[in-house]
Amino acid sequence: MKQFLVRLAILCCFIFTLPYCTHLKRPATISVHQTCFPYQILSMIKENDTPAGLKGIARIKVESPDEKFSVKELVIAKRPGCLRLETLNPLGHPAFFAVTDGKELFLFYPSENKFYHGIASRENLSLFIPLNINLEEMVSIMLGNVPLIDYDAEQIDCQAEGDFYVLRLSAKDGGLKQELKVSISKQKVVDSKTYEEEALIFAVKYGHYESMEGELFPKDISISMPHDKTKVNVRYKKIEFFSNINSAEFRLIPPQGVEVIILE
Secondary structure (H helix, E strand, C coil), X not given: CHHHHHHHXXXXXXXXXXXXXXXXXXXXXXXXXXXXXHHHHHHHHHHCCCXXXXXXXXXXXXXXXXXXXXXXXXXEEECCCEEEEEEECCCCCEEEEEEECCCEEEEXXXXXXXXXXXXXXXXXXXXXXXXXCCHHHHHXXXXXXXXXXXXXXXXXXXXXXXXXXXXXXXXXXXXXXXXXXXXXXXXXXXEEEEEECCEEEEEEEEEEEEEECCEEEEEEEEEEEHHHCEEEEEEEEEEEEECCCCHHHHCCCCCCCCEEEECC
């Protein structure tokens, strides 16, 4: 009996002192349970950003009221607003260049011998990707990240629904709302929807997550703008991540003899 009491005392001591062990580190992830912690999830979304830049080959499909096409692209993207797209012909040679350093935009059609140059405004960007979003949002999405609205930290709703956390954000000015669907197992956003006065105006789906250099990356990204009846799908085939990309990649010099057209 005495030995039993001694063992019981040792066990109780171990149980009650375990929570105070300071050498045990918590994993930098969300615990898989049905309790939703919105600030922890938001922190995870922000911290799980992919590297600063990437180079890859992608199939880009565009559907809009004015056009429908599918092209193979060389994609070079770098935060916050640098993007280079080269449309490749069946032989793998560039047939069209769209390049921006975040301030200026350069478009070049070798077959037409025309070179366009202007500011990187929404209107000019829509000449090659018909999306009514700013350049930084476009680059962020191409990098597999999730642009967040300027949300009010006091108005966040979070619920666990099956295998997902659903996070609802409200803009500080009350105009926009954003709903994020986060996979509990992947701990990644799979769906983002932005509403204005209850109307869906912008949606992004992130799918086909694969481990890339130790980081889960969505190789299939679908963007839709219901009001404009526009859809864009980006499906990556090959990807390399880079912490730094030469800034010269995001500028173009017009070749000698081409017609230069200034964009307003």
